[in-house]
Amino acid sequence: MLKVDQLNIRLSGRPILADVNLRLHPGELVALLGPNGAGKSTLVRTLAGELHAPANSIHFADQPLGQWRRSTIARHRAVMPQKVDLQFPMTVEEVIALGRPREKPEQRGRVIDALLERLDIEHLKTRLVPTLSGGEQQRVQLARVLAQVWDQPDPRLLLLDECTSALDPAHQQVVFGQLRQLASAGYGLLVAVHDLNLAAQYADRLVLMKGGRIVADDSPTSVLTPDILKAVYGLSARVTMLPEGYPLVIPTSADQCP
Numbered sequence: 001m002l003k004v005d006q007l008n009i010r011l012s013g014r015p016i017l018a019d020v021n022l023r024l025h026p027g028e029l030v031a032l033l034g035p036n037g038a039g040k041s042t043l044v045r046t047l048a049g050e051l052h053a054p055a056n057s058i059h060f061a062d063q064p065l066g067q068w069r070r071s072t073i074a075r076h077r078a079v080m081p082q083k084v085d086l087q088f089p090m091t092v093e094e095v096i097a098l099g100r101p102r103e104k105p106e107q108r109g110r111v112i113d114a115l116l117e118r119l120d121i122e123h124l125k126t127r128l129v130p131t132l133s134g135g136e137q138q139r140v141q142l143a144r145v146l147a148q149v150w151d152q153p154d155p156r157l158l159l160l161d162e163c164t165s166a167l168d169p170a171h172q173q174v175v176f177g178q179l180r181q182l183a184s185a186g187y188g189l190l191v192a193v194h195d196l197n198l199a200a201q202y203a204d205r206l207v208l209m210k211g212g213r214i215v216a217d218d219s220p221t222s223v224l225t226p227d228i229l230k231a232v233y234g235l236s237a238r239v240t241m242l243p244e245g246y247p248l249v250i251p252t253s254a255d256q257c258p
């Protein structure tokens with residue numbers, strides 16, 4: 001569904017992404033990991049079409065990304081940026097409706113209600129978004145992003161940049177459980193996240209970045225090893241295999257200068 005070949009991006013004259021190669025298949029949930037400044041958001045923004053990529057370095061559904069019409073790709077690819085700061089006095093349902101601007105109100109209402117329930121924000125439906133807590137707002141923004149591709153034809157790609165960073169542990173589980181269900185329904189998901197254990201629990205594959213490069217791309221068990229964590233994050237950690245079948249990372253200390 002998504003193919004990235006030898007992607008290089010420079011910003012303000014600095015190389016930010018170097019030789020990035022990536023594949024994402026329908027039905028896969030891939031977590032994008034790496035220390036602050038590794039290049040995760042830059043990669044997400046490039047795949048979102050926000051930053052210009054060299055021709056033919058990115059293909060979506062076998063077509064060069066630059067050749068997709070904006071209005072067409074909007075039904076197949078939705079993006080949640082790292083920072084969304086909505087200050088307009090709009091209600092939760094109005095914000096989610098932004099994801100489906102050209103739909104009959106009745107059908108749109110059904111989609112909104114389904115997403116309100118799945119993200120546990122039904123009780124917030126008529127509240128003004130700027131008055132919500134950080135974690136409540138994050139779930140509303142995720143609902144808006146999901147609304148864009150909900151009930152649309154395949155392929156469907158979600159690019160989510162730290163969509164659970166403000167959530168309490170229970171809501172992190174709720175959201176990742178929903179993302180897992182979307183993967184089972186055939187969506188491809190690339191999710192930038194800092195929480196190694198959430199990634200280990202829910203992702204099929206972990207793509208680990210450092211210094212603008214992909215340094216590991218494999219199963220959670222293969223990527224989350226003490227040696228790799230030390231080399232990439234400067235993090236000392238114990239890693240235990242859980243009976244559930246995925247690793248648990250227990251950080252013990254960090255180098256001052258990784």
Ligand SMILES: Nc1ncnc2c1ncn2[C@@H]1O[C@H](COP(=O)(O)OP(=O)(O)OP(=O)(O)O)[C@@H](O)[C@H]1O
Pocket residue numbers: 011012014016034035036037038039040041042043082
């Ligand atoms: N417009 C820009 N001009 C110059 N450098 C930039 C620009 N945008 C980002 N960078 C740099 O590119 C590097 C990668 O940034 P990016 O936001 O992609 O990292 P990240 O992995 O998402 O980090 P974090 O985990 O902190 O969100 C950083 O060193 C950042 O300072």
